[in-house]
Amino acid sequence: MTAKNNQHRAPLYKDRAFHENKWQMLEGDQSPVDVDRPILTFAEAIRLLELRANLPQCFGVSVEPGDDVEALAPYLDGIALIAISFPAFSDGRGFSSARLLKERYGYKGEIRAVGHFILDQMPFLERCGVDSFLITSDKVRAGLERGEWPEVTNYYQPTAHEGDAPIASRTWLRQRRS
Amino acid sequence: MYRYDEFDAAFVNQRVAQFRSQVERRVSGELTEDEFKPLRLMNGLYLQLHAYMLRVAIPYGSLDSRQLHRLADVATKYDRGYAHFTTRQNVQYNWPSLSDTPDILQDLAEVDMHAIQTSGNCIRNVTTDHFAGAAHDEVADPRVYAEIIRQWSSLHPEFSFLPRKFKIAINGAKQDRAAIRVHDIGLQLVQLTDGGVGFDVYVGGGQGRTPMIAKLVAEGVAEQDILSYLEAVLRVYNLYGRRDNKYKARIKILVHETGLEQLKADIEAEYAHVKSTFLDIPKEEIERIDAYFAMPKLRDASAGVAKLAETRARDAGFSQWVSQNTHGHKVSDHVSVTVSLKPVGGVPGDATAEQMHLVADLASQYGYDEVRVSHAQNLVLPHVAKEDLYAIYQALVTVDLAEANVGLVTDIIACPGLDYCALANARSIPVAQDISERLGAIERQKQIGDLKLNISGCINACGHHHVGHIGILGVDRKGEELYQITLGGSSDENTSIGAILGRGFPAAELTDAIEAVIDTYIGLRLSDDERFIDAYRRVGPKPFKEALYPSDQKAA
Numbered sequence: 001m002t003a004k005n006n007q008h009r010a011p012l013y014k015d016r017a018f019h020e021n022k023w024q025m026l027e028g029d030q031s032p033v034d035v036d037r038p039i040l041t042f043a044e045a046i047r048l049l050e051l052r053a054n055l056p057q058c059f060g061v062s063v064e065p066g067d068d069v070e071a072l073a074p075y076l077d078g079i080a081l082i083a084i085s086f087p088a089f090s091d092g093r094g095f096s097s098a099r100l101l102k103e104r105y106g107y108k109g110e111i112r113a114v115g116h117f118i119l120d121q122m123p124f125l126e127r128c129g130v131d132s133f134l135i136t137s138d139k140v141r142a143g144l145e146r147g148e149w150p151e152v153t154n155y156y157q158p159t160a161h162e163g164d165a166p167i168a169s170r171t172w173l174r175q176r177r178s
Numbered sequence: 179m180y181r182y183d184e185f186d187a188a189f190v191n192q193r194v195a196q197f198r199s200q201v202e203r204r205v206s207g208e209l210t211e212d213e214f215k216p217l218r219l220m221n222g223l224y225l226q227l228h229a230y231m232l233r234v235a236i237p238y239g240s241l242d243s244r245q246l247h248r249l250a251d252v253a254t255k256y257d258r259g260y261a262h263f264t265t266r267q268n269v270q271y272n273w274p275s276l277s278d279t280p281d282i283l284q285d286l287a288e289v290d291m292h293a294i295q296t297s298g299n300c301i302r303n304v305t306t307d308h309f310a311g312a313a314h315d316e317v318a319d320p321r322v323y324a325e326i327i328r329q330w331s332s333l334h335p336e337f338s339f340l341p342r343k344f345k346i347a348i349n350g351a352k353q354d355r356a357a358i359r360v361h362d363i364g365l366q367l368v369q370l371t372d373g374g375v376g377f378d379v380y381v382g383g384g385q386g387r388t389p390m391i392a393k394l395v396a397e398g399v400a401e402q403d404i405l406s407y408l409e410a411v412l413r414v415y416n417l418y419g420r421r422d423n424k425y426k427a428r429i430k431i432l433v434h435e436t437g438l439e440q441l442k443a444d445i446e447a448e449y450a451h452v453k454s455t456f457l458d459i460p461k462e463e464i465e466r467i468d469a470y471f472a473m474p475k476l477r478d479a480s481a482g483v484a485k486l487a488e489t490r491a492r493d494a495g496f497s498q499w500v501s502q503n504t505h506g507h508k509v510s511d512h513v514s515v516t517v518s519l520k521p522v523g524g525v526p527g528d529a530t531a532e533q534m535h536l537v538a539d540l541a542s543q544y545g546y547d548e549v550r551v552s553h554a555q556n557l558v559l560p561h562v563a564k565e566d567l568y569a570i571y572q573a574l575v576t577v578d579l580a581e582a583n584v585g586l587v588t589d590i591i592a593c594p595g596l597d598y599c600a601l602a603n604a605r606s607i608p609v610a611q612d613i614s615e616r617l618g619a620i621e622r623q624k625q626i627g628d629l630k631l632n633i634s635g636c637i638n639a640c641g642h643h644h645v646g647h648i649g650i651l652g653v654d655r656k657g658e659e660l661y662q663i664t665l666g667g668s669s670d671e672n673t674s675i676g677a678i679l680g681r682g683f684p685a686a687e688l689t690d691a692i693e694a695v696i697d698t699y700i701g702l703r704l705s706d707d708e709r710f711i712d713a714y715r716r717v718g719p720k721p722f723k724e725a726l727y728p729s730d731q732k733a734a
Binding site for chain 2: 124127128139157170
């Protein structure tokens with residue numbers, strides 16, 4: 001069984017609940033039109049989008065650290081899912097990629113975190129605009145199943161996250177909207 | 179002093195609860211050390227050579243007596259009766275047990291303190307001038323902005339997993355007492371032409387194995403825009419800083435490899451996007467925070483100034499202490515007092531619980547309830563009436579804190595070195611003690627004059643050896659501890675990086691070598707007033723090389 005198949009079977013965590021993951025990374029020479037809900041690599045997606053090639057109604061794009069999400073900006077309306085990859089929890093570039101997509105380029109689709117993030121990063125990722133998480137770590141899964149969401153819910157940074165609410169006494173700070 | 183409101187208190191209490199759960203999971207074995215490591219590091223908990231070490235944040239080095247008393251209580255209750263003040267204006271406990279650390283943080287939270295972001299690859303404690311708010315040469319009070327930046331950087335959702343640690347320093351005075359040019363970002367407060375306050379921004383300074391001086395990237399960024407500007411710099415760094423090699427991951431390397439002009443353009447482009455989105459600091463918020471840092475209502479103490487002169491004439495030791503350990507204040511009948519944590523032969527930066535309690539008492543009795551920690555690892559009472567100096571001095575004498583050596587050769591900055599630190603190659607503390615004892619006689623120190631001597635036990639440079647007028651770097655050579663000497667470093671507004679003079683010395687020969695450097699300087703200075711650093715800049719390394727390596731000179 002390949003790692004990618006494993007990923008396909010991994011549960012999805014979204015809106016504080018587990019769901020079945022219906023998306024899969026495109027493998028080898030598979031054509032995106034032959035796969036239901038394919039996720040294309042960043043370079044392949046840009047190539048096909050620039051060619052105005054035949055793409056399925058519903059496709060996703062994978063963003064690795066180092067991929068400049070500005071290149072996706074002209075095409076965001078047509079992209080249903082952007083999967084931001086974390087090759088290691090210590091690589092924080094995906095946090096910036098998520099914020100740029102949501103706040104600067106106005107992406108309205110789903111942003112998904114994939115890879116080696118840890119439980120304690122998930123609330124931060126959510127505030128940066130991540131909507132869903134592919135859970136491939138047993139530890140993360142166990143924590144979520146216990147109901148853990150390790151977050152300090154008072155925020156000193158106003159961001160565009162919709163879950164933020166201003167507080168009465170210091171209106172430029174934010175709190176999690178309960 | 180900034181005081182927490184309900185929002186700030188809830189923030190810190192939630193963080194303590196979160197950490198308590200993490201420690202419980204580690205103690206029960208549910209988390210392995212590898213899994214626990216990134217979590218503990220986000221709360222300042224290191225695993226050192228012999229024990230855990232907890233680094234507690236002292237935001238911009240500012241304390242009140244209640245907080246200093248609590249730091250002393252923690253040392254007594256959970257540690258071995260002392261603590262260590264650091265070059266980043268923080269405090270370290272060297273012997274806490276893992277299971278006590280949540281209780282320590284809870285005790286600290288009660289007095290508005292925490293250990294958030296004192297380690298890890300995030301924005302660290304913002305540091306500033308230890309005389310802030312009191313100094314006579316100040317453009318604006320940097321603590322206001324340091325507090326605003328502390329808040330913005332605390333648990334920042336985007337910038338908590340940077341390529342490497344990130345240090346910001348702010349200076350508000352004309353003289354740079356915050357070493358801003360050896361920080362990832364250095365901010366210099368300036369008066370803008372429209373009468374407002376703004377910042378000159380320096381980026382890419384740092385020490386470690388590749389020391390670099392920060393470059394000016396922006397001038398006159400207005401106060402309400404400063405968080406937008408910082409967010410732009412941090413985003414450029416987060417996206418483009420190197421992550422393939424931890425020794426090349428600091429922003430100084432990005433500046434160096436990208437080139438200043440290109441990086442400035444990248445930051446400007448990002449700033450143009452960020453500006454006027456979320457981070458304009460509301461005027462009311464600046465005013466709200468500014469009010470906390472208002473000058474205390476100083477009493478009129480002009481009548482006592484004459485008495486000070488009389489007392490100084492009677493007590494030479496006191497007079498020397500006043501000359502060396504006080505600094506000019508905005509109000510002429512007051513001064514700032516530096517309490518030296520460098521008793522001759524002592525451990526630089528260490529203070530016992532008894533000493534901390536006494537300084538806290540002096541602060542509440544004479545010092546308008548304010549204490550600072552300086553990046554030179556001393557404590558400061560920023561506002562003291564001149565007529566109270568003698569009482570303070572006499573009290574300090576009783577706990578061995580009256581050393582009159584601020585800015586002199588025994589006011590040594592030193593890292594903990596191989597006595598505590600897992601990274602160190604060599605010991606720092608015994609070296610500092612030996613030099614201090616050799617040169618400690620007050621006449622000898624006065625003869626030598628202003629001199630910064632900094633010691634690091636390894637290339638990570640926590641003891642700031644690169645910017646010491648004389649720097650000492652401990653290295654390991656085939657199992658032997660050797661010490662290299664650098665000369666000509668400085669961290670003020672004329673920042674320079676010291677140059678290595680030649681091959682290292684074993685510990686047993688080091689103090690002789692340092693004394694030879696100093697005697698060479700005394701022999702060649704133009705007058706008693708020519709400082710070591712000025713003389714070195716005038717003559718260069720040659721005479722010092724000749725003094726230390728005479729046989730090399732003959733061979734050459």
